[in-house]
Every structure is written in structure tokens, then in C-alpha cells.
Amino acid sequence: MTSHDEAPGPEQHADGDGSEASAEDLLAARRRAAGFGADRTLHRWSAHVPLATRLSALAEAASQVVGPAEPVDIYGDAVVGRLEDEVARLLGKEDAAFFPTGTMAQQVALRCWAGRTGDATVALHPRAHPEVHERGALYAVSGLRTVHPTSEPRLPTAGEVRDFEEPFGTLMLELPLRDAGFVLPSWEELVEVVEAARERDAVVHFDGARLWECTPHFGRPLAEIAGLADTVYVSFYKSLDGLSGAALAGPRTLIDEAKTWRHRYGGLVFQQYPAAVAALLGLRNTLPRLPDYVAHARVVADALREGFAAAGVPWSRVHPERPHTHQFQVWLPYDADVLTEAALGQAEETKTHLFSRWSPDGPPGLSVTEVTVTEAGLEWTPGDVNDAVAEFVRRIPG
Numbered sequence: 001m002t003s004h005d006e007a008p009g010p011e012q013h014a015d016g017d018g019s020e021a022s023a024e025d026l027l028a029a030r031r032r033a034a035g036f037g038a039d040r041t042l043h044r045w046s047a048h049v050p051l052a053t054r055l056s057a058l059a060e061a062a063s064q065v066v067g068p069a070e071p072v073d074i075y076g077d078a079v080v081g082r083l084e085d086e087v088a089r090l091l092g093k094e095d096a097a098f099f100p101t102g103t104m105a106q107q108v109a110l111r112c113w114a115g116r117t118g119d120a121t122v123a124l125h126p127r128a129h130p131e132v133h134e135r136g137a138l139y140a141v142s143g144l145r146t147v148h149p150t151s152e153p154r155l156p157t158a159g160e161v162r163d164f165e166e167p168f169g170t171l172m173l174e175l176p177l178r179d180a181g182f183v184l185p186s187w188e189e190l191v192e193v194v195e196a197a198r199e200r201d202a203v204v205h206f207d208g209a210r211l212w213e214c215t216p217h218f219g220r221p222l223a224e225i226a227g228l229a230d231t232v233y234v235s236f237y238k239s240l241d242g243l244s245g246a247a248l249a250g251p252r253t254l255i256d257e258a259k260t261w262r263h264r265y266g267g268l269v270f271q272q273y274p275a276a277v278a279a280l281l282g283l284r285n286t287l288p289r290l291p292d293y294v295a296h297a298r299v300v301a302d303a304l305r306e307g308f309a310a311a312g313v314p315w316s317r318v319h320p321e322r323p324h325t326h327q328f329q330v331w332l333p334y335d336a337d338v339l340t341e342a343a344l345g346q347a348e349e350t351k352t353h354l355f356s357r358w359s360p361d362g363p364p365g366l367s368v369t370e371v372t373v374t375e376a377g378l379e380w381t382p383g384d385v386n387d388a389v390a391e392f393v394r395r396i397p398g
Contacts, residue, residue, distance in 0.1 A: 038353035042377035065280040072273045079276045092223030093249035097259050102246040105233045108261040111142045113203050119169025121145045127179040153180040158192035171197040174207040184324040187218045194228045209235040213290040213325040240282025245275040293326035297373040303382035307389030327372045336360045336367040342395035354388045
């Protein structure tokens with residue numbers, strides 16, 4: 001599955017070495033311009049906002065979470081420390097540590113557990129973030145080995161974990177599993193999987209980059225969900241719309257060790273107050289809104305299915321059928337480049353941004369895209385979605 005990372009804006013037509021931008025760079029610039037210029041969109045991504053606008057908005061909102069005389073942080077104190085305390089409280093953990101990236105946070109967590117268990121093998125899904133998006137960093141940087149209890153497009157079952165033929169020290173569960181369609185197990189299934197790992201004397205780590213929006217599906221508060229795992233990583237920029245950064249939460253002794261490794265990995269940054277302030281704002285303002293986004297994503301998903309059927313599309317799939325979070329996949333039987341061009345043309349000409357990039361990440365002849373519903377999408381009615389689908393399908397060459 002492709003990521004949401006975008007290329008430089010349309011004014012930047014050269015790479016750092018002065019060469020002309022690639023076709024992919026120019027296409028990404030079109031996507032960014034179309035997203036920013038749209039009057040209507042299901043999700044207005046902050047990375048599409050001009051720098052000056054983003055900075056001024058952060059400065060204007062900062063007083064909601066920091067006082068006028070509050071000092072800036074120096075190597076992780078002050079507002080960064082306050083953010084760590086808030087994350088630990090929300091997740092019901094003893095302590096938390098801020099990291100500049102989730103990749104670093106998870107490598108440190110898994111490395112610490114490998115040292116404590118004496119087993120450098122991590123069981124995880126082959127579509128989990130470390131396996132797909134980190135260039136083999138778990139092995140190359142941290143000397144860890146990975147195994148896969150299942151290759152099915154879902155999290156492993158308790159039976160698969162219990163009966164897996166190889167030993168492992170840590171079970172890592174990505175909640176939700178993004179590249180399989182932002183899918184989650186049921187609460188009962190999750191509890192059983194964790195219990196199966198415990199039976200094998202393995203520790204459990206949650207990749208909770210998008211854990212914040214899982215509460216409606218599980219019907220449990222964050223602390224109860226996080227309480228199943230020994231450690232949990234959360235992101236501040238994905239669902240909370242922060243600038244950057246992540247946190248690792250868990251037992252105080254492990255977090256103390258993680259802070260040592262954070263320094264060794266180059267993650268103890270001199271000042272990180274913009275990211276910390278943005279994260280606190282996300283916890284204050286966006287976190288309470290996520291259940292509304294999840295609920296409306298389900299409305300949008302139903303309307304998309306209806307719209308494709310009404311437009312005469314021979315086959316379509318919304319996955320999961322009832323979204324588990326505010327993000328889900330849409331599959332169509334057309335070439336990915338054709339669908340991307342149809343989506344861009346619609347956004348550029350009508351200022352309605354329904355879909356972004358499509359990818360051929362699946363069986364031959366099928367293409368997939370990710371749909372995210374946030375604040376901007378709450379105003380869309382089923383009729384609005386149907387109309388937008390009809391216009392999008394009209395642009396697909398027959």
C-alpha cells in the first residue's frame with residue numbers, strides 16, 4: 001500500500017541535485033495542489049497547507065495548551081515532558097517517552113524487549129509497518145529477526161500465535177493493520193491473541209500509530225485497550241494532525257532504558273516544542289472528535305457502494321464493508337493511472353476532492369485507494385457522496 005507522503009509543491013521542479021523533477025514528483029505536486037485547492041474534501045490533510053499558514057495556525061492555537069510564560073524545552077523537558085505525562089495518563093501506563101519518529105520508537109521498544117527476554121525474534125504481520133515501510137531497519141539497525149504467524153490480510157488469531165512453530169520473544173500487533181485495510185480484530189479476539197502470547201512467555205507490543213481511533217470498534221477506553229500490551233507506540237501526526245513525533249508508553253524501568261537508546265539512536269533532539277505543542281493540541285481538540293469521524297466514515301462507505309452501483313460500475317469493493325476506523329480501502333476494476341487521473345481531474349475542475357492516488361496493490365486488473373474521513377468530511381451527506389461518485393465515474397474512459 002502506498003503511503004500518504006507527498007513530493008514538493010508545484011513550484012519545486014528540481015531535485016536537490018538540480019536535475020528535473022521526475023514524472024512521479026510532478027504528479028505528487030498535482031495531488032498536493034488539488035488537495036489544497038479543493039472546496040470540498042473528505043479529509044483536508046495538513047501537509048497540503050502552505051508553511052506560513054500552518055505556522056500561524058499553530059501559533060494562534062498554542063495558548064490553548066501552554067501558558068504565556070512557559071519555557072521552551074531543552075533536550076526533552078518542559079512541554080515535551082508534559083506531553084509524555086499526558087500520554088502515559090491516557091494509555092494507563094507508568095511512563096512514556098517522546099520520539100521524533102515512530103520508526104525509532106518501535107525499534108527501541110523491540111530492542112529493549114529482546115534484551116530482557118533474551119530472544120531477538122519478533123512475531124508480526126508481513127504487512128506491518130516495519131516489514132513494508134522501514135527498509136529492513138529492524139534487522140539492519142537493531143539486529144532483530146522477524147517471523148509471521150499468518151499471511152492472511154488480518155491480525156493473527158490466538159490459534160496461529162499459540163501453534164506457531166518457532167519461538168519468539170515479542171508479539172507485535174499493528175492496530176489497525178493499515179496495509180490490510182485498516183482492519184482490527186474484535187475485542188474478544190484481541191484478548192485471546194494476547195493471552196496466547198502470554199502462554200508462550202512472550203511480551204506484547206502494540207504498534208498503535210492509529211490506536212487513538214480504535215475505541216469505537218472495541219467499545220473500550222484507550223487505557224483498557226493499551227492495558228493488554230506491555231508497551232504501546234502512538235503517533236501524533238497521523239490521526240491527531242500534529243506536526244510530527246511519537247511516544248512509547250510502558251513500564252517505567254523499560255521507558256528509562258528506552259530513553260537511553262533514544263539518545264544512542266540520535267533521537268534526543270535539542271528542542272521539539274513545535275511538535276509537542278501540536279501534539280497536545282491534537283490530544284485536546286482532535287482526539288475527542290475521532291469517534292464522530294469513525295461514525296461518519298461508515299456513512300460515507302455505504303454511500304460509496306450505492307454510488308458505484310448507481311453509476312453502473314461492474315464491480316467495486318469497500319473494505320472493510322463496515323469500516324473499523326475512519327479510514328478504509330476502495331477497490332475498483334480499472335487501471336490505477338486511469339483512476340488517479342480521473343480523481344485529479346475531478347478535484348482540479350470541480351474543486352471536489354473525492355479520491356487521491358490509486359495503486360495496483362492487489363490482483364491483476366484491480367486498483368485500490370485509501371479513504372480518510374475527518375472534520376471536512378462530516379458535512380458530506382450520502383447524496384453528496386453519490387453525486388461525487390457519479391462525476392468521478394463519468395471521467396473514467398469507457
